[in-house]
Amino acid sequence: MSATILPEATAAPTRPVGxxxxxxxLLNTRLxxxxxxxxxxxxxxxxxxxxxxxxxxxxxxxxxxMPVSWMHWLGTNSLGQDIFWLLVFAIRNSLILxxxxxxxxxxxxxxxxxxxxxxxxNFERLLMLVVDSVITIPLLPLLxxxxxxxxxxxxxxxxxxxxxxxxxxxxxxxxxxLSLRExxxxxxxxxxxxxxxxxxxxxxxxxxxxxMLVNFIxxxxxxxxxxxxxxVIGVSRVEIPTLGSIVFWALNYNALFTGNYVWLVAPIxxxxxxxxxxxxxxxxxxxxxxxxxGVL
Amino acid sequence: MGIIQYVAKRVGVYLAVLLIGLTITFFLPxxxxxxxxxxxxSQLQSRANGTLTPEAIASMRASLEDLYGLNGNIFVQYxxxxxxxxLQFDFGPSFAFYPQPVNTMILGALPWxxxxxxxxxxxxxxxxxxxxxxxxxxxxxxxxxxxxxxxILLYPVPYYILAVSLILLLAxxxxxxxxxxxxxxxxxxxxxxxxxxxxxxxxxLTLVLAGFGWNILSMKxxxxxxxxxxxxxxxxxxxxxxxxRMTRYVFRNAxxxxxxxxxxxxxxxxxxxxxxxxxxxxxxxxxxxxxxxxSGDYNVLYGAITISIIAVATAGLVIDLFYPLLDPRIRHx
Numbered sequence: 001m002s003a004t005i006l007p008e009a010t011a012a013p014t015r016p017v018g019x020x021x022x023x024x025x026l027l028n029t030r031l032x033x034x035x036x037x038x039x040x041x042x043x044x045x046x047x048x049x050x051x052x053x054x055x056x057x058x059x060x061x062x063x064x065x066m067p068v069s070w071m072h073w074l075g076t077n078s079l080g081q082d083i084f085w086l087l088v089f090a091i092r093n094s095l096i097l098x099x100x101x102x103x104x105x106x107x108x109x110x111x112x113x114x115x116x117x118x119x120x121x122n123f124e125r126l127l128m129l130v131v132d133s134v135i136t137i138p139l140l141p142l143l144x145x146x147x148x149x150x151x152x153x154x155x156x157x158x159x160x161x162x163x164x165x166x167x168x169x170x171x172x173x174x175x176x177x178l179s180l181r182e183x184x185x186x187x188x189x190x191x192x193x194x195x196x197x198x199x200x201x202x203x204x205x206x207x208x209x210x211x212m213l214v215n216f217i218x219x220x221x222x223x224x225x226x227x228x229x230x231x232v233i234g235v236s237r238v239e240i241p242t243l244g245s246i247v248f249w250a251l252n253y254n255a256l257f258t259g260n261y262v263w264l265v266a267p268i269x270x271x272x273x274x275x276x277x278x279x280x281x282x283x284x285x286x287x288x289x290x291x292x293x294g295v296l
Numbered sequence: 297m298g299i300i301q302y303v304a305k306r307v308g309v310y311l312a313v314l315l316i317g318l319t320i321t322f323f324l325p326x327x328x329x330x331x332x333x334x335x336x337x338s339q340l341q342s343r344a345n346g347t348l349t350p351e352a353i354a355s356m357r358a359s360l361e362d363l364y365g366l367n368g369n370i371f372v373q374y375x376x377x378x379x380x381x382x383l384q385f386d387f388g389p390s391f392a393f394y395p396q397p398v399n400t401m402i403l404g405a406l407p408w409x410x411x412x413x414x415x416x417x418x419x420x421x422x423x424x425x426x427x428x429x430x431x432x433x434x435x436x437x438x439x440x441x442x443x444x445x446x447x448i449l450l451y452p453v454p455y456y457i458l459a460v461s462l463i464l465l466l467a468x469x470x471x472x473x474x475x476x477x478x479x480x481x482x483x484x485x486x487x488x489x490x491x492x493x494x495x496x497x498x499x500x501l502t503l504v505l506a507g508f509g510w511n512i513l514s515m516k517x518x519x520x521x522x523x524x525x526x527x528x529x530x531x532x533x534x535x536x537x538x539x540x541r542m543t544r545y546v547f548r549n550a551x552x553x554x555x556x557x558x559x560x561x562x563x564x565x566x567x568x569x570x571x572x573x574x575x576x577x578x579x580x581x582x583x584x585x586x587x588x589x590x591s592g593d594y595n596v597l598y599g600a601i602t603i604s605i606i607a608v609a610t611a612g613l614v615i616d617l618f619y620p621l622l623d624p625r626i627r628h629x
Contacts, residue, residue, distance in 0.1 A: 129309065129312050129313075130316065132309065132313060133312065133317060134316075135563060136313050136317070136560075136562070136563050136605075136609050136612060137316075137317045137563060137605055137608070138563040138564075138566040138567050138604050138605065138608055139563065139567060140566075140567035140571065141570065141585060141597075141601040141604050142324065144570075144585055144586065144597070145324075145325065145589065145601060146325070147589065148590070148592065148594075150328055221452065224454075225454040229455065232456040232460075232571075232575070233574045233575070233586060235586075244456065247456065247460060251460070256464070256468055264464070268457050268460060271454060272453055272457060275452040275453060275454060275457075276449070276452050276453075278452065279448070279451065279452035280448075283448075
């Protein structure tokens, strides 16, 4: 998660982002490429499952280790599953997990970051101590232990990743709130009689939304990555198709030695494309917001 | 703020982080609906084909509760847990390798993890930041964009993909490195040491590549901003060479946020190390954790997590204590 905040993301916008006028300013090459990739994955992952000939998670549906053909676009694996449909369901499951975690993390980190930045004092110090501790604690060992206690299902994983993933966002939003707090227009609003809640909602929130969007995408990357990591080492429910669990089964059945390269290479290519797409979208948004406010 | 205050404050934060970390490790498993002791007993019961008598189970439960430190209410357990960990550094015996104490198992594996982690993190930080510095300092040149592209392509690739692809490429397609590395046990001889080094190259390479991308990207952004600072312009007008300006003016200042970022990202780096060890069967703390997780050896898991938290927090403390020495704005009399 550390790696998700590039320095340019931490600069607070100096002008609220208007949405009513033309949205053309949003477009740049990175964003266009990123959004296209993510859109293809999202549409494929959400629509295609309705056309699936069989539940891809069921084993021995087809003959084992069949090569690539018209019937099976990416062949079948050593468990008798169709690799193409496995991949479609995996992308869907991973994307849903990512979005759910990102929603939770965005809400929690915004609330904690803004309240720490605006209330200040000992409350802020205590909160930041907790934030720094959560950032420091390595997440993977904890998730391995929880995975050993209960075979975590997707819902549990979502909660666990939210519980440890909010801290980076909270830290950044707090530092944005700190710099905003001293601005003229905030004082102006205060002297005009707006209460703290009004100021937060009307004056601060528009500035923070740009960062929240970038953070949302970065959190999706983090969540999908964390789940896949657990699946690859086999401590989550590996019978559910996700981008990581396909790799887990391929490694476990020595796909390389049986010559079934597609089984291992297909999820790798799909993951790299999806991650690159999400990353380009996030930096693209960042650059678009930055040029909008005249930084670039 | 004086140096002494800075150190005192940082050490205070360190202790607080440790306490919060240990508290989370203590309470989290207890909030779960699963009971490790019952799981362990039922595992033994099924191995004994259900021949254990209720009395035998009751006495076993009592001794297991004693070994796990599960006597008394949760507050008493918490205090005794802290006392054992902080004062005696004792995590009880391993269940899978009874009666070997957990701390000797983990302390035996810790040098492996630290060695791999230290070398690869330092390499990734230095190389990544130098590439980022060049990309940022010459950001108006076209060739610098190529360097940034390396970062953009490397950074979002998830760690496990990087590891599996490298195994695929360098151990299978072009078999330079062993597909399943072996790490000799027992006393170190020069021959064994060479073997360990050879077998560690691939895991270390993955870790370096994983840390590389982010360092390039963020150093590039920092260097671009620093190049436009008045002191960098002053150096240019004074006639300092490109090299001097890049290393002594831009790098020394742009490096500082990167040091802080390194200290904060150690947890993530450690996650990567654990994954490496599992994927490459490297005999460190991560592999112990994975084995313990599949055999239900909770004492070992507990110990491994606690020691990881202590190690990560301590490394962060050390980096932060070095920070004032690196800061060019602070002069030492």
